[in-house]
Amino acid sequence: MVKEFSTIPFGPQHPVLPEPVHLDLILDDETVVGAVPNIGFIHRGLEKLVETKDFKEYVYVAERVCGICSFGHGMGYCECLENIMNIEVPRRGNYLRTIWMEMSRVHSHLLWLGLLADALGFESLFMESWKLREQILDMFDATTGGRVIFSVNCVGGVLKDMDQSMLNNILNTVNDMEKEIRPVTETFLNDYTVGTRLHGLGVLTADEAKVMGAVGPMLRASGVSYDARKTGYAAYGELDLEPVIDTDGDSFARCRVRINELFQSFDLIRQAIGKIPEGDISVPVKGNPEGEHFMRIEQPRGEAIYYVKANGTKYIDRFRLRTPTTSNIPPMVELIKGCQLADVALLILTIDPCISCTER
Amino acid sequence: MAKLAKSPWLLHYDGSSCNGCDIEVLACTTPKYDVERFGIINTGDPFQADILMVTGGVNHQSENVIKQIYSQMPDPKVVVAVGICACTGGVFKECYNIKGGVDTVIPVDVYVPGCAARxxxxxxxxxxxxxxxxxxxEAYAARKKAGA
Incomplete structure (x- = not known):
């Protein structure tokens, strides 16, 4: 008898996905034997827009590549231009960038924990995670004026300063959150229901992760100690930082890495607020950029790569952005093969997909 | 609005947004803003939805998806365009792949401005x-009664 496979579409509109991505799942009974991803539902063509926008103006477009990692994208673009134009950002500006970047990581990881709980059907845990996340958004609102899109980066530094009372305010929020977050993270790590869904699901070994080019928490959960923050951009070179790693490589390990990174981010915010120097927050920028630069930044979802090529006019030749989800899709497709149909949504979520970033 | 006669269910679809408005739509259902207290539930099923919330502009690939979702929803239905991109195309208007706001594809009833919409x-x-x-x-019930 010839074996018959059935193909079912998954997405683009799906209850568990906040963003559209389409997969054709090839099934043998309940087991997935193949998956064909199809992206392009939110492709806008932002890289092309760099040719028609002033290079200073484009910072705001770069932020809108993605609403979750918005701060990092703005920062990556600015750092590239600062390197091309040999601009030294004042130390206070760099520290402020670091604080905002780590706040972005906290908000992004809490958002992911909530979505994971929602995919498990654990509604109250979803609500608790997002309730905690609102505290960070309130701090963003107070310091930048925006909840998800901030527009505080500019070429040469940052646009807004924080006074000492605001820094203390952030410090208090972080200290409070660190206590309040414990019951939520304990539930993720110790709850029987969460454990049965995540333990042993989608194991990615260290070698596979390296070969397929996984990045971020996905790579670190497989036991590879790599974190682009160690390259020392912004103020990371002056802070104590060890990559959070885990050795199991399954979905539970990816969850645990993100939870530990939450606490790491709290620690980094505390360190940065303790060390922040007085002084200017930005330097004036004169002239137009000429040259090219390539740099990497550790976004909440992993390493993102920025490339800018400028030609001496106020319009830039080329801006290229390789986002973490782009690198994580090939390992995700491999993980889906062999799993049960019911676990597909969960496996897609464990890479923390950000489709807006991927498709730009 | 004096009172709610029914518990309206909403369906959210991301046209081609940057994610900013999407997470704000989700944030509306969580404890701080909590629209669920009005009986509004974020459903994933177009066949059960009353309100379609679209974030982001429309591009050439999402156009058909939006049309399909809209046609699957039962009458009467309303469409809310969330964020400036869904209203007019916003910051992405000049991009080569963007057609414009949601109203270039389906009729929109309410426009919510903002980037990202709060x-x-x-x-x-x-x-x-x-x-x-x-x-x-009401209009739908009257039409039904008249036998149209």
Whole structure:
């Protein structure tokens, strides 16, 4: 008898996905034997827009590549231009960038924990995670004026300063959150229901992760100690930082890495607020950029790569952005093969997909 | 809006947004803003939805998806365009792959501006949509009665 496979579409509109991505799942009974991803539902063509926008103006477009990692994208673009134009950002500006970047990581990881709980059907845990996340958004609102899109980066530094009372305010929020977050993270790590869904699901070994080019928490959960923050951009070179790693490589390990990174981010915010120097927050920028630069930044979802090529006019030749989800899709497709149909949504979520970033 | 006659269910679809408005739509259903206290539930099923919330502009690939979702929703239905990109195309208007706002593909009832739209204004938009939904429901019932 010839074996018959059935193909079912998954997405683009799906209850568990906040963003559209389409997969054709090839099934043998309940087991997935193949998956064909199809992206392009939110492709806008932002890289092309760099040719028609002033290079200073484009910072705001770069932020809108993605609403979750918005701060990092703005920062990556600015750092590239600062390197091309040999601009030294004042130390206070760099520290402020670091604080905002780590706040972005906290908000992004809490958002992911909530979505994971929602995919498990654990509604109250979803609500608790997002309730905690609102505290960070309130701090963003107070310091930048925006909840998800901030527009505080500019070429040469940052646009807004924080006074000492605001820094203390952030410090208090972080200290409070660190206590309040414990019951939520304990539930993720110790709850029987969460454990049965995540333990042993989608194991990615260290070698596979390296070969397929996984990045971020996905790579670190497989036991590879790599974190682009160690390259020392912004103020990371002056802070104590060890990559959070885990050795199991399954979905539970990816969850645990993100939870530990939450606490790491709290620690980094505390360190940065303790060390922040007085002084200017930005330097004036004169002239137009000429040259090219390539740099990497550790976004909440992993390493993102920025490339800018400028030609001496106020319009830039080329801006290229390789986002973490782009690198994580090939390992995700491999993980889906062999799993049960019911676990597909969960496996897609464990890479923390950000489709807006991927498709730009 | 004096009272709610029904518990309206909403369906969210990301046209081609940057994610900013999407997470704000989700934030509306969580404890701080909590639209679920009005009986509004974020459903994933177009066949059970009354309100369609679209974030982001429309591109050439999402155009057909939006049309399909809209046609699958039962009458009466309302469409809320959330965020400036969904209203007009916004910052992405000049991009080569963007057709424009959601109203280039399906009729839109309420426009919620902002980049990203704040949860307060999204809730305001939903409340406006509920009034329109009520009017549409009455008109629909009258049409049914007349045998059209």
């Amino acid at each position: 949860p307060e204004s999204i809730i305001d938009g939903v409340v406006k949509a509920l009034e329109i939904l009520e009017k549409k429901r």
